[in-house]
Every structure is written in structure tokens, then in C-alpha cells.
Amino acid sequence: MASGDDEPRNCMVCGDRATGYHFHALTCEGCKGFFRRTVSKSTGLTCPFAGSCKVNKAQRRHCPACRLQKCLDAGMRKETSSSSVHPLPALAHPSPCNASARALGGHQHFHGTASHQVHQ
Amino acid sequence: MASGDDEPRNCMVCGDRATGYHFHALTCEGCKGFFRRTVSKSTGLTCPFAGSCKVNKAQRRHCPACRLQKCLDAGMRKETSSSSVHPLPALAHPSPCNASARALGGHQHFHGTASHQVHQ
DNA sequence: TGGAGTTCAGTACGTTCA
DNA sequence: TGAACGTACTGAACTCCA
Numbered sequence: 084m085a086s087g088d089d090e091p092r093n094c095m096v097c098g099d100r101a102t103g104y105h106f107h108a109l110t111c112e113g114c115k116g117f118f119r120r121t122v123s124k125s126t127g128l129t130c131p132f133a134g135s136c137k138v139n140k141a142q143r144r145h146c147p148a149c150r151l152q153k154c155l156d157a158g159m160r161k162e163t164s165s166s167s168v169h170p171l172p173a174l175a176h177p178s179p180c181n182a183s184a185r186a187l188g189g190h191q192h193f194h195g196t197a198s199h200q201v202h203q
Numbered sequence: 204m205a206s207g208d209d210e211p212r213n214c215m216v217c218g219d220r221a222t223g224y225h226f227h228a229l230t231c232e233g234c235k236g237f238f239r240r241t242v243s244k245s246t247g248l249t250c251p252f253a254g255s256c257k258v259n260k261a262q263r264r265h266c267p268a269c270r271l272q273k274c275l276d277a278g279m280r281k282e283t284s285s286s287s288v289h290p291l292p293a294l295a296h297p298s299p300c301n302a303s304a305r306a307l308g309g310h311q312h313f314h315g316t317a318s319h320q321v322h323q
Numbered sequence: 324t325g326g327a328g329t330t331c332a333g334t335a336c337g338t339t340c341a
Numbered sequence: 342t343g344a345a346c347g348t349a350c351t352g353a354a355c356t357c358c359a
Contacts, residue, residue: 112347264351
């Protein structure tokens with residue numbers, strides 16, 4: 084723990100305090116959980132407005148459709164082993180592969196195929 | 204070399220597959236991480252029962268207090284800048300699970316659900 | 324090379340809201 | 342009251358370092 088530096092690390096979706104990279108985007112715990120739940124069901128969410136709802140910490144719960152859209156815009160995606168064979172590199176990351184990124188804890192580890200969920 | 208014998212290497216805390224010595228005891232990754240997190244905060248964990256909960260692979264998550272106690276019984280400790288410098292062998296504790304009085308006070312929100320089984 | 328530390332996907336569960 | 346939300350926790354995989 085390199086205490087001392089308080090870098091912003093804001094959630095790319097709602098601007099809340101990010102806790103790290105989740106599903107290839109820097110997000111908070113709330114958006115992490117939201118994306119995980121929502122993208123699994125993937126039911127047709129539609130915005131009752133023009134799809135231009137504000138997504139911030141206070142309003143992120145109001146429109147799930149716009150929130151999910153912003154998650155996807157931020158580059159979030161799930162690595163499902165079945166559908167996509169191309170793990171398509173993280174476009175949304177600023178530069179995760181720099182050596183300086185290590186100081187930010189920016190090490191990325193692809194699990195290749197979904198050999199991760201063995202149990203639990 | 205050629206340790207021809209297949210050494211079991213079971214976790215001294217929960218009996219899971221140990222990955223090596225962590226904090227001076229042979230433990231699994233789970234107990235390693237648990238001890239590292241828990242001993243840092245060191246807030247008063249208390250067992251809601253008599254302090255005699257079973258700590259094994261399946262049930263180790265049920266009672267953090269007893270798990271931490273068993274970690275300490277196994278000889279786990281963090282090398283802080285404390286006073287004692289004596290090595291203290293790790294194989295020293297014969298009594299694994301006595302209902303020892305723990306000098307820990309405080310509250311703990313225990314997930315009192317018996318239906319908390321590990322589905323795997 | 325092994326142990327310590329970090330990251331993050333996933334789980335559990337209390338809280339909030341419609 | 343049920344579903345969605347969000348926090349805390351778990352553990353596997355990883356990197357760093359002596």
C-alpha cells in the first residue's frame with residue numbers, strides 16, 4: 084500500500100470513487116455489481132427518454148438503460164468463453180501496458196478462456 | 204531433491220490444499236489472504252458460539268473469529284516492528300481447537316444463516 | 324524460488340426503493 | 342414485499358523482491 088498519494092480514480096461511468104478496474108474499465112463497486120447483474124440478463128432495457136440521461140452518483144439508479152450504455156461506452160464487457168473467440172484488446176484503457184502503469188497497479192491479467200470460475 | 208514422496212501439504216488452518224508457508228505457517232491461499240486482511244484491522248472478532256466452530260474448507264467462512272484463532276494457533280503472525288525477535292518454531296501448538304478464552308471484545312455481524320452452504 | 328503483497332471476478336447479505 | 346442496489350468479503354491469479 085503506497086499510502087500518501089491520493090489519486091482521484093473516479094468511476095468512468097458515474098464518477099463515484101473507483102475501486103479498480105472491473106470488466107476492463109475503471110469503475111466503482113456499484114457499477115461493477117450493476118454491470119455484472121445487468122449484462123447477464125441482458126433484457127432489453129430501454130430508456131424512457133432520449134437515451135441521454137445523466138449518469139452520476141446521485142442519478143445512476145434512475146435509468147438502468149443509460150447506465151448500461153455508459154458502461155459499454157466505457158469499455159466494460161464480460162469475457163464469456165462461449166460466444167466471442169476474440170478477446171479484443173482493451174480499447175478503453177488509457178495505457179495499461181506501460182511500465183509506469185505498474186505504480187497504479189495497472190497490471191492486467193487475462194484469464195484466457197473462462198477457466199476462472201471453477202467453483203463458487 | 205527428488206522428493207519422491209508425494210507430500211500432502213494441507214493447510215494447517217482449514218485443511219485445504221496449502222500453497223506454501225505464509226506468515227510462518229503452511230496455509231492455503233484463502234487463509235493467507237484472510238489472515239493478512241484480518242490481522243491488519245484486528246477489530247474485535249467474537250464467535251457467536253462457544254468459540255469451538257469447526258474450521259475446514261467448507262465452513263471456514265462461517266466464523267471469522269474461530270478462523271483467526273486457528274490461524275494464530277497454527278503460529279501465524281505478522282512481522283511488525285514488535286519487540287520479540289525470537290524465532291518461535293511454527294510446529295509448536297498441539298492444541299488445535301480448544302475453547303480457549305479469546306481476549307477479543309467487540310461486536311461482529313455474523314451471518315447467522317444455516318443455509319449458507321457452498322454450492323460448487 | 325518462495326513468500327508477501329496486489330488486483331479483481333465473484334459471492335453473501337443488509338439496505339433501499341418502487 | 343420483492344427486486345435492485347451497494348458494501349464487505351473471499352480466494353485465485355498475478356507481480357515484486359530478497
